[in-house]
Amino acid sequence: MHYVLGLSIFAQGTSELMLAGLLTEMAGDLGVSVPQAGLLISGFALGMLVGAPVLAVATLRWSVALLSAAAMLGILLKIPGGRPAADSQIRKELRTMVRPQLWLSYGTTALAIGALLVSFAYLGALLSDTTRLADDWIPVVLAIYGLGGFVGIVAGGRTADAHPLTSLYVGMTGVVVTSALLAMTAEYAVPSCCCHSCWALSVSASTRP
Known part of the structure; x- marks a missing residue:
């Protein structure tokens, strides 16, 4: 599966x-x-x-x-x-839809995914115009970004079941910290690439819970 x-x-x-x-x-x-x-x-x-x-x-x-x-x-x-039989579970599942904690979780996940997509959408332009990276290196940075996201998914998936809130807090803190670092280091190739990878890791890990 x-x-x-x-x-x-x-x-x-x-x-x-x-x-x-x-x-x-x-x-x-x-x-x-x-x-x-x-x-x-x-x-x-x-x-x-x-x-x-x-x-x-x-x-x-x-x-x-x-x-x-x-x-x-x-x-x-x-x-x-x-x-188990579906009829005994439907009412239980519908009752959970009115819980504020559930919608808070949905909102947090939507916020994290929104941050991911908004920033990633302009990643190529940032690397080209601000970091002044050669065009041949942009796919390499995107691959590094993807590797960070993969590690975040694996790590978040392994820790979310046992420690869901801790995984969420650590991941979202990582998103904020790496976003700030990226804003300060966007003009420099090596720090910028590291921030991109760590940022992808944090976002992916924070959305697994």
């Missing part, structure tokens, strides 16, 4: 986040500023939120249907069985 879900998230994340490394070039090709080109990412997010489900239902494209069916089949085959 872990491999199926991991592959699905990898495919989705790649399609969503690949614009970050292409933003400067896209702005140049389109003849607009980098912030204006960044609106493409906002448009992509809106398309994912509204357009994708509607389009999938309305058009019933076979390629989308087949891929979705394959992913669903793989997940169903890998999810452990032996779950």
